Amino acid sequence: MVQVTNYRKVETDEGDSYIRLILSGSLSLTKSEKTGNYYASVRRCSISSTFDEAQAKLMIGQKLSGSIQREECDSYQYVIPDTGEEITLTHRWVYSEQSDEEVAINEMVQEANEELLEAA
Numbered sequence: 001m002v003q004v005t006n007y008r009k010v011e012t013d014e015g016d017s018y019i020r021l022i023l024s025g026s027l028s029l030t031k032s033e034k035t036g037n038y039y040a041s042v043r044r045c046s047i048s049s050t051f052d053e054a055q056a057k058l059m060i061g062q063k064l065s066g067s068i069q070r071e072e073c074d075s076y077q078y079v080i081p082d083t084g085e086e087i088t089l090t091h092r093w094v095y096s097e098q099s100d101e102e103v104a105i106n107e108m109v110q111e112a113n114e115e116l117l118e119a120a
Helices: 053-059 100-119
Strands: 002-011 017-031 038-048 067-079 086-096
Touching: 002 053, 017 053, 017 067, 038 067, 038 086, 067 100
Parallel strands: none
Antiparallel strands: 002 017, 017 038, 067 086
């Protein structure tokens, strides 16, 4: 499940504007590569909408089936807001209609198929 937690008005290069809904996923625990300690985080992404601001405000709090998944992409620079540190990322977070469980099952099936092909 994901939840609409906010919205953002975006201006295009052509001067048009549209609304993006901010989606948040469920709580996840991530282990720090530096300290080995776990920290809690929530995956977030945004999606385009056809809503005006009034409609977008009404959507806040709505829950949708699906999940927020990691997707590999071309590398880009990102500045961590709290520290100002600039890092290079090679992924982004995107909305998927599949639940986390469905994605995990599909990945296991794909890995098993690849192992079967290698063994043949």
